[in-house]
Amino acid sequence: MRESEALAPINLEELRGPRLKIEKTEKSIIMIINTDDMLITYSDNVRELVDFFEKKLNKFFEVTPRFKIKPFMGMHVLYDKQKGLLRLTLDARRHVYDLINHMGLDPHSDDGVNKLLDPHEVYSKADLPPEIDVKLRDKVWQAHCKLIHLANWAHPNLVHSVSVLGLGRYVHNPSEKLWSAYSRIAKYLVKTRDFKFKLVSETPDIKLMHLEPYGHSDSGDWGKLGSMDDRKSIGVYFSFLLGAAISWKVKLSQTAC
Secondary structure, three states: OOHHHOOOOOHHHHHOOOOOOOOOOOOOEEEEEEEEEEEEEEEHHHHHHHHHHHHHOOOOOOOHHHHHHHEOEEEEEEEEEEEEEEEEEEHHHHHHHHHHHHOOOOOOOOOOOOOOOOOOOOOHHOOOOOOOOOOOOOOOOHHHHHHHHHHHHHHHHHHHHHHHOOOOOOOOOHHHHHHHHHHHHHHHHHOOOOOOOOOOOOOOOOOOOOOOEEEEEOOOOOOOOOOOOOOEEEEEEEEEEEEEEEEEEEEEEEEEO
């Protein structure tokens, strides 16, 4: 294969949107890169092109040979093929147990809760102590980073808590009240420690699945819970395909409504 052929541009006008499978004549390569970790999925008719890319990459970096993905970023990918449909499951229990242990709890205990945050608690800058407790701050930082990783990769049910506790709002000078919120989240994870994230619907009949992407969104809560300090709202969106969430975000708005 000549280099000019390998780098030929794709005609985007010929793309026909998301489908369950591509046609035999179509070529597809999807790459996901996170620092020095890479995932690549491709159709059979571009295997030669991917081989070419891998050889090029090996000239500059020491690259692990391609293999069927199982572990990635501390998660395990599980495969279940039924009736010609491949179901993928992300098992992030390694990170779940890591956060629970960091909070000083037993992952196998029965001391769990059903709700992530106490609905009667409101967090604001008025909770910040007059002096910074460096040891408490370091523990909160570590807990929040672990929580963000889980929320971004495999636990969309955690994204609201990440937004409410707000890395830039409170954790630079955390209070014991804030630490208690992280402890409650850890207890929720104890309760749900064996939850896994399935990327394809459980619907046995493929005809009943949503073959087109769809989503839900909410522009905000009108400053009721987002931020009591400046009355900014929390907005949210979730996108779905084949009955599974594929994209999600919960974010504090930049301005007050």
